[in-house]
Amino acid sequence: MLQALRTLPAPVTGDQLARNTGVSVRSVYRDIETLRAGGADIGGERGFGFTLIDDGSLRPRTFSRIEIEALTLGLAQVRKMGDSALAAAADAVLAKVAATLPSTGQQHVLHAVSRVHRFGDQASQDLADRVDMDLIRQGCWREEELEIMYTDRDGAVTHRAIWPLAIVYLDRMLVVLARCCLREDFRIFRFERISVVTATGNNFRPRRAALLRTYLALLDEESKRQ
Template sequence: MSRSDRLFRLLQALRSLPAPVTAAQLASETGVSVRSTYRDIDSLRASGAEIGGERGYGYTLIEDGTLPPQTFTRMEIEALMLGLAEVKHMGDPALTAAANAVLGKVAATLPSLSQQHLLHAVSQVHHFYERYPPLPDMAMIRTACWREEALEIGYKDREGAVTSRTIWPLAIVYLDRLLVVLARCCLREDFRMFRADRITAVALAGSSFRPKRVALLREYQAGLDAKRAEQAA
């Protein structure tokens, strides 16, 4: 395989695999050694691709200048419209504003025919109920996830008793009709799913757990996979 073909396959793997992608995964996709993968990542960065991450934590393709935005197929436009419409129905004003901004940016870069496809997409979303109630603390929780900062929260249990917890917020999970915060609970020293509607107060704890978030998410996913394997056996 030529070097240019290998770099193309590496770029495609970064586009398609769930981020962050480890060097071992990328090496398996491209058929080279992990050491060669590190060199190829450096080559892609030097050619203009913005790739976040580092050795030991995985890589994320942040910006790919080789893929022009106007290359969407009509089915891809339908998927895009469907996904953005679903985001708008989540009850989060910040996400709604972001979805509208994405739609405007995409529309501005499409050729005229694709813009018509965007305006007249056949895929629609409608909910007869509110999926997630507006929660004022979600902006702080989301920012803490991004910045890998610990939070002090008040949490109400099923009986209504409120306790104080220090957590490392890892992800916000949108279930069918329930919004939960996946976190590492410092009290239990284990992973916990906190219902967002039971969080009564949120404040920054003043400490960081960077750069553990990605590794902890992998650990959590590995635990889920192990449980599924046990149930299937």
């Protein structure tokens, strides 16, 4: 409920809150009173809508104006480059941060001067949404082996078992750094060449952090030689 009040344009009606949170309007009014009793300063009333004035659940934050610019710019980059789930998460983070700021800081968030524009953004987002990004992220988080169908540069389609280590957002390209079980070596897999992703249930915990450090060091050495 608090997150809905943070993100929806104020004043937010009971019907809007009910649709957003999946509860009845009657429950919305009851929850509003519970939140008020818990310390959240929520203005408004039934029939007129509600406005979150002071969020008692989050501790106040103090950021300088340049720090606010950095936050808004970084999260805007995530919205542009990430899949729909990551973009939604960026919006939620910014709303939570803004809710902890004094009114002046909230105005700085709304009127940040830094902007992000990347040519081909929509194509990158379409690619990210076509591939099961969430499954790959979960594979990295859980250190779980994945199976993929992958088309190599010569057009040959192979079935691979991989240990996903990290997702990397390059300019106009999205890749996953992984340990390839077929080749028994580190590999970079381009997302546009991945057609199917499934979880095997096999994990490689707790090796992800160490493997990623090793792979990044190898990539760094290779870049220095070029």
